[in-house]
Amino acid sequence: MRATPFILSFALTIAATATVFAKENRxxxxxxxxxxxxxxxxxxGSWMLMAQGSEQEPLGMENMPDFTTGDFVQTNGYYGYACGCIQAETERSADYGDSFVGRITAIYSVKQLPISQCRGDKALPKPE
Incomplete structure (x- = not known):
């Protein structure tokens, strides 16, 4: 009978861990x-993937496509923005600057969408 609290505690720990590492679509x-x-x-809000000079980069960064081959807005030569969805693991934190909700820690897949889809979404801020 004494094992019951241990088993319950272990089960709760496993459940909490599974939630932390759950994939989500952003x-x-x-x-x-x-x-x-x-x-x-x-x-x-904003989710950091990479910052210049930082050695932290999410696992699976190689899954990021070349956005310039699709619907893409150039703002600085080769650089700019696109609309898309990232299936990822995230970490919420205030340690990534005041403007960031958190960080994307792992990327499983990325789907580029038409720019018009993001422009039509009133919940999204205007891109920089």
């Missing part, structure tokens, strides 16, 4: 304004 403006800087702006 859609909005995928921004790459300058080399080494990537973030996603969705209806909840």
């Amino acid at each position: 859609c909005g403006w995928i921004q790459n304004p300058t080399p080494g800087n990537y973030w996603l702006d969705d209806g909840e």
Whole structure:
């Protein structure tokens, strides 16, 4: 009978861990304004992927497509923004600057969408 609290505690720990690492789909403006800087702006806020000079980059960054081959707005030479969805793991934190809700820690897939889809979404801020 004494094992019951341990089993319950273990089960709750496993459940909490599964929630932390759950995949989620985030859609909005995928921004790459300058080399080494990537973030996603969705209806909840900004999610950092990479910052120039930082050694942190999400697992699966190689899954990011070449957005310039699709519906893409150039704002700085080769750089700019696109509309899309990223299936990812995230980490909420205030440690990434005042304008960021958190960080994307792993990228599983990315789907580029027409710019008009993000422009028509009133929950999204205007891209920079």
